[in-house]
Amino acid sequence: MKRPASFEKLLTILRKLPSVGPKMSERMAFRILRMTEEEIKDFIETLQDAHKEVRPCVICGHWDDSSPCRICSDETRDKTVLCVVENSQDVQAVGRIRDFNGVYHVLGGVLSPLEGIGPQDIQIASLMKRLEGEPIVEVILALNSDVEGETTAQYLAKQITFLSIKVQSNGRPEGIRITRPAQGLPAGGELEYMDELTLTRAFEGRREFDRN
């Protein structure tokens, strides 16, 4: 007995969501079918509203309901310290650290030769443009401590080092300091899963990037 076409299609689109396999899509589908008229209306309106309102910030790439986002628009923030992260979830994670009051740059991914993701596929050009044009004195490379994160950090450090020399001769004699969160991130760990204490320690103990 084949399922109705509309049911099969529902399963197909639910499986496009991350971590949703055949069994889970089925359970989710039945939950959706069992919704009352009012519930499904609210569910759909919520999807539409969020999709319409929440978008990436033109400056930093963080997803918010205004662009520039509320972080970039916040006059009380220290615009000289820039934290580079992989994605918008990481902005939320770092945002939980009370001591950090800088701004962000969301790469929207990390370098991954295996998956064919190169420098042009993530927000590196816009990062370099910001570092050149904005009065930034420190870049914190807060990337995951896995292979892709490390590779991306190494790549960015080199690029920023070159840029630092350039800005030093163009009226910013101190150049741009490159730091990384230190202790706290276990090997292979993903930033967005870390607790506040672990992240706070990692940010407190951040060290100079090893340029060798």
Add this chain to the structure above:
Amino acid sequence: MKRPASFEKLLTILRKLPSVGPKMSERMAFRILRMTEEEIKDFIETLQDAHKEVRPCVICGHWDDSSPCRICSDETRDKTVLCVVENSQDVQAVGRIRDFNGVYHVLGGVLSPLEGIGPQDIQIASLMKRLEGEPIVEVILALNSDVEGETTAQYLAKQITFLSIKVQSNGRPEGIRITRPAQGLPAGGELEYMDELTLTRAFEGRREFDRN
């Protein structure tokens, strides 16, 4: 930094889906936000179509896009053998057994005193009505082999035994046979996760219900 209200609401409704926790709702939300206009339109239309078209069958309770469902409407099916299952997913599972050509009755749940689910909360009254009015000679109680499934099977067996005596005196001398799938269902296992072979063996080896 608080998230946008529309984003928070999206997280809230996604967490209402089964097995979706805080982290997963976040990943799902970002996948949804990143959808193109066309993708989100298709996603929403699919939800609407399925919710509108797929509904429970008035006879057996199985979710299909017609009511009576295609199984109940199928003239080639043996209407004298009725398979009682907990939910519509189980109909799909049993439907994979090539040898089974009977019809179904979906309870829509199982008895659970701890969760306050009693006989009036699941489709038992309609089952009894069918057994009395339709020419059914065998009921297969294909419920999960966990505590709730066992309890429900015991309860149903008693009710059907009483009804069998009644129909025997009302022109169905053979009464109603009560069977259960035998070997194959491991203790505590859930029916909808079983493979075809396990289910086939369980149906082949089904035995009389122990009425003590």
